[in-house]
Amino acid sequence: MSTVVAGPQVLRAAEWSAREAAHRSRARDLTAAHRERQSRGQRHPVEDFLFDYYTLRAGRLERWHPGTGVRLSPDGATPEDLARLDARAAWRWYRTTDDGAVEVDAARFVADRGPALSRLLTVLRATASRPAHLGCLGLHEWAMVYRQPPAERRHDLPLRLGAEGTDAVVESHPVRCTHFDAFRFFTPAARPFNRLQPTRESQAELEQPGCLHANMDLLHAALTLSPACPGDLLLDAFELARDIRVLDMRASPYDVTPLGLTPVAIETADGRAEYVAAQRGFAERARPLRERLVDVGEGLGL
Template sequence: MTSTLGERTGLLPSATWRAAAAAHRARADALTAVRREARAAGRKHAIEDFLFTYYPTRISHLRRWHPGAGVVLAGAAAGRWYTRVLGGVTLDVEAFLAERGDTVRYVRTLVAATASRPGTFGCFGLHEWAMVYRDKEAGRDHRHPLPLRLGHTGTDAVVESHPVRCSHFDAYRFFTPEARDRNALRPTRATQPALEQPGCLHANMDLYKWCLKLGPAVPGELLLDTFELARDIRYTDMAASPYDVSAYGVEPVAIETPEGKAEYVRRQRGFADRSAALRDRLLTACDALRP
């Protein structure tokens, strides 16, 4: 069960917030254990590295606990983004908005728009397949140094035998040139707030990105909850991809079969449910910054 100690207003005694910060660091270490072990051994991890490269951050950033806006930390030292008030230090909302106000407004608009729509289910993760479509005949290397589970010909056949309906710009922009015209939509950065929908695995992973962009304005518990969701989604994203991820102990979600499609949608709906609660909390964090 996740604590929401930091997601409230008021004064936190020194012993209370220090214990919360220590628990946060321990949880961050547990969530990043696979990544840390791989790095210590000098190995790349095709599944978990994505969480630190596509979403560029460091484990040290995940270990850093923040209480969010409106919380006063008794006995704390003032640092970046924090200011002294009666009883301790708190997030300097005015200074934060002066520098990152545009980001706050964009994130709130996008997240609220996404939350307002029904989820769309049935894309079956074909975005990953579209990213390697016809790579071999074009002489391109695919994005991950992993074998393709069905080979190049089998992978291309899956793309050609399914409708592709990707609404997420940051997935679509990695489609191969040959795959782009197969997509039913033409998402752009400008249309992202109009197209994002809560059934999309990548839109739900991006809750972690938006928390990272809002930095100390996001309570630490929410940051780690969105990271944990993104990590769980990433494993499904790769299990349902054309890549053979058996080397990581991951069973494929064979979306080219009826059974695999059903499993993908089951997981997709579960992630949508989890993301809905996190979107509400992220909107609350954004609203706490309003004067």
């Protein structure tokens, strides 16, 4: 019996134009506050973190990609549609097919970015294969300010428990951070408290799906996989990362009440229970997104 190989999905102009517009509208809603602050030259330590940490511009989120295996047809296109289609054909890692449609040039994308994409997919697969470990309590943020002079702190916010109280939390709770990109910001004095010593090389061995930062990094994965990553998946990953960042700061040693946020007091039993419940919820939200990102990578033949 012969195997039937499905061809690309073809979207006529009315459909891809509507998807593009809907994506742009959703992205602009998600970035409206950030863009408004930018226009005033203001910064927000919680809401602007994703743009700073991932070197992300709001305009990049607004650019819609259909993903691989989708062709944007000129059939039924208005002159404005055709102009946008021609512009898209000139984007990096896009190509025009013989019938005038435009699609992601998956082969060129892999040829240019293959090693980085393979490394990313290795981490995503390994993380997805493990159970979620909960209860780290966000102590990575506390370890980042342990015995740190005030002038060296990343955020211009007071410590909720003061310096001595903050240090006491680090010293009296088990620190079990598995995420290298959090661990690397620990102060030198805090590093020995961590039960693990993550490195970039051990990332695929240690990353686990309960980690807030591993789930926040699904945004980085979606950006790395663009334009192969569909636009809706990118914005879903952004929304997840944004919501995780709020918990990350609420459970941090900083006093976030001036920002209109209620602290999660992880040094108390109630606070620990609140944190673990939220962490479990984020792990559940992240799971299907991580699986879709793996599918994107495997669709590229990685």
